[in-house]
Amino acid sequence: MTGLNPNTLNTVEALIAAHTPGYALEQRFYTDPAIYELELERIVNRNWVLAGHQSELANVGDFKVVKVGRESAIVVRSPDKSIKAFANVCRHRGSLVCLEAAGSTRKFTCPYHGWVYDTDGKLVAARDMPDDFDWGAHSLNTVSCDTIHGLIFICFSDAPPALENCKRELAEPMAMFDFENLKVAAYREYPISGNWKLSIENYQECYHCATAHPDYARMHTLMLDRKKRERVQAPMLERMEACGLKDINIDRIDTSARPGEIGYGYGRTALFDGYQTGSKDGSPVAPLLGNLKGYDGGASDFSLGAFSFLLAYSDHVVAYVFTPVDLNNSRCDIYWLVRANAVEGKDYNVDELVWLWDITTKADKTIIANNFKGVRSRYYKPGPFSGMERNEKRYVDWLLQELARP
Ligand code: FES
Ligand SMILES: [Fe+2]
Numbered sequence: 001m002t003g004l005n006p007n008t009l010n011t012v013e014a015l016i017a018a019h020t021p022g023y024a025l026e027q028r029f030y031t032d033p034a035i036y037e038l039e040l041e042r043i044v045n046r047n048w049v050l051a052g053h054q055s056e057l058a059n060v061g062d063f064k065v066v067k068v069g070r071e072s073a074i075v076v077r078s079p080d081k082s083i084k085a086f087a088n089v090c091r092h093r094g095s096l097v098c099l100e101a102a103g104s105t106r107k108f109t110c111p112y113h114g115w116v117y118d119t120d121g122k123l124v125a126a127r128d129m130p131d132d133f134d135w136g137a138h139s140l141n142t143v144s145c146d147t148i149h150g151l152i153f154i155c156f157s158d159a160p161p162a163l164e165n166c167k168r169e170l171a172e173p174m175a176m177f178d179f180e181n182l183k184v185a186a187y188r189e190y191p192i193s194g195n196w197k198l199s200i201e202n203y204q205e206c207y208h209c210a211t212a213h214p215d216y217a218r219m220h221t222l223m224l225d226r227k228k229r230e231r232v233q234a235p236m237l238e239r240m241e242a243c244g245l246k247d248i249n250i251d252r253i254d255t256s257a258r259p260g261e262i263g264y265g266y267g268r269t270a271l272f273d274g275y276q277t278g279s280k281d282g283s284p285v286a287p288l289l290g291n292l293k294g295y296d297g298g299a300s301d302f303s304l305g306a307f308s309f310l311l312a313y314s315d316h317v318v319a320y321v322f323t324p325v326d327l328n329n330s331r332c333d334i335y336w337l338v339r340a341n342a343v344e345g346k347d348y349n350v351d352e353l354v355w356l357w358d359i360t361t362k363a364d365k366t367i368i369a370n371n372f373k374g375v376r377s378r379y380y381k382p383g384p385f386s387g388m389e390r391n392e393k394r395y396v397d398w399l400l401q402e403l404a405r406p
Contacts, residue, residue, distance in 0.1 A: 004041070008034040016400050022393055024382035030195040030375050035403075036327040043306065043402045044069045044196075045156040048163070048262055050308035050321045051075050051145075052152045055183040055340060056102070057083055061119055064102040068307075068323045071156045073143045074098050074108065076119050085145035085154045086121040091138040108140075148304065150180040151319075161262040165252070166304065173248050173266045173300065177312045178290030182337040185286070185316070186350045190332040190361050194372035196324035197399065199332060202368050203309060203322060204392040205385075212367055216360050219275040219282060220299065223388065229269075236270035236298045243296040243314070253303065253394060256401055263398070268300040277313040278356045286315040286338040286348040306398070316348075318357050328372070332361055 012035060015026055029035055051066040052075070063076040065088060072088035074097070090097050095112035107124065108117045116125035121140035126133070144155040148167055155161070192199050202208070206222040217223060221232050237247055250266040275282035276295035284295065295314045302310040310319045317337040324330050336353050344350065374380060385393050 004038065005034060008038060011035075012038060012403060016404055019400060020382070021397070023384050025197070025396060025399075026382055027375060027380050030197065030372070031327070033327055036195075036324075038403060040069050040324070042405060043399065044324060045071065046161070046402075047307065048144075048146070048153040048155045048160060048305045049323060050151060050304065050319060050335075051085070051154045052187075053182055053184055053335065053337060054083060054147055054150050054152060054180075057152075059104065061104045061106055062102075063098070063105060063108075063119070065098055065100065066154060067325075068154075068156065069325070071143075072096060073154050073156070074140070075145065075152060075154065078119050083145060083147060083152055084121070085143035086117075086140035087143055087156075089141065090115055091123060091140065092126070097140070149174040150182060151304070153304070153308075159260075161260055161305070163262055166262050166264040169250055169252065170264060170266060170302065170304070172246070173250070173302070176245055176290055176292070177300075177317060178339065179317075181340045182289075182317060183340045183342070184335050185338045185342070185344065185348060186336040186354050188334050188354070188358065190334065190365055191325070192330045192332060192365050192368050193328070194330060194368040195328060195375075196322060196330035198368050198371050198375070199322045199330040199364075200307070201392050201395060202364055202371070203320065204395045205389040207386050207388040208367065212363050213360050215280075215356060216278075219271050219278060219356075221270055221272060232270045232272065235273075236268070236296050239294075239296040240268075240298070243294040244290075244292045245296055245298070253398075255398065259405060262305045263303070264305070265303045266300065268298045271297050271299055273297070277315050278311070278318075279352060280355055284315045285352045287342050288315055289317070289339055306402075316353060320357075320361075330368075332364075334358075334361060 015028060049068050052064060056064060057077040060077050060079055063074055066073050066075055073085045074088045075085045078084045088096050088098050090110040092113055092115050095110055097108050097110045099111060117140050118124050123135055123138045144160040146153050146163055209223045210217050221229055240247055248266060253263045253265045255261055255263045276297060277284055279285045292314055300312040307323055308321050310317055319335040321333040322330060334357060338348055342348055
């Protein structure tokens with residue numbers, strides 16, 4: 001690994017020691033370039049990030065490029081039909097190899113001096129190299145890649161966190177929505193003018209939902225207090241079985257007792273009465289997922305690792321991926337998934353499908369940018385979390401735990 005400056009480690013250690021539990025993070029966590037470097041090394045590049053769905057790479061040679069922080073990966077369906085990922089960095093003098101966002105190809109040609117790699121990452125052509133040139137030693141570097149019930153994940157570490165428990169425990173809830181057989185109906189990128197942690201922290205809490213997201217708040221019940229929530233939750237729980245859903249709750253977010261393992265969770269929350277899904281008028285926007293037999297009026301939250309969150313309505317799934325771009329910028333990538341055999345224009349309409357989370361994410365972009373401006377002010381001081389920000393507190397605790405882990 002890169003030689004970390006001992007001063008940075010001392011500073012971070014002191015900042016972590018000074019952190020008040022239940023309070024927001026100190027300013028330097030959002031502004032110090034040295035801390036950002038440490039985050040890349042200890043958090044971002046060490047964790048799995050959602051890179052899409054296997055249906056996007058249906059045929060051999062189909063590829064997409066996925067960027068996380070400073071890294072870029074080519075994710076490709078290789079000749080043996082498996083999905084592989086390679087660092088998008090030429091083994092000659094380091095240029096990015098693939099400049100296209102996605103496509104289908106039999107080889108990747110570096111735009112700089114024309115070195116050519118096949119879809120297994122192997123170097124197959126390079127002009128004017130000496131006789132003793134070792135071709136086998138100049139393949140593209142491998143990036144860790146795995147699929148979890150159809151979802152592609154990548155990790156820029158050769159020793160990524162273990163996924164076995166996550167795969168095993170999430171198998172049942174993911175099977176209810178038949179994650180293996182979904183397809184991406186829409187994909188959008190939302191650049192955010194704010195440090196990546198603020199983007200994820202904002203997603204972790206619904207304290208802001210009632211004020212910032214009127215459309216979200218008229219259908220989702222996450223911002224209700226426990227008593228009111230139980231009242232809306234009960235009728236959904238009664239409807240679930242007839243709709244083909246099981247009441248499952250998994251909370252394995254906390255990894256403090258199992259360092260080096262992915263955190264994950266699952267739970268289903270009722271929508272307000274009259275809403276079958278997250279759409280403008282609450283009526284379905286796509287065919288029912290998997291073997292579901294009806295609308296229970298609920299939405300399921302999945303979390304897989306530190307950057308990837310999914311919301312499964314009965315007729316579509318919305319997947320959110322939050323990643324850093326640099327110290328001051330982040331990005332939210334959103335995938336809208338429907339059952340694989342749904343037909344656009346007949347079974348679903350993209351504008352209707354994306355409506356709720358497009359407006360909600362655009363509002364969040366502004367919220368996060370304003371938050372980042374204030375956090376950089378000389379008057380910023382971390383304030384206390386409310387009860388509704390308990391997930392954010394857990395996230396902040398996890399961040400500090402990982403930042404301190406050598
Ligand atoms: S840097 Fe890629 S061919 Fe030279
Ligand atoms: Fe929000």
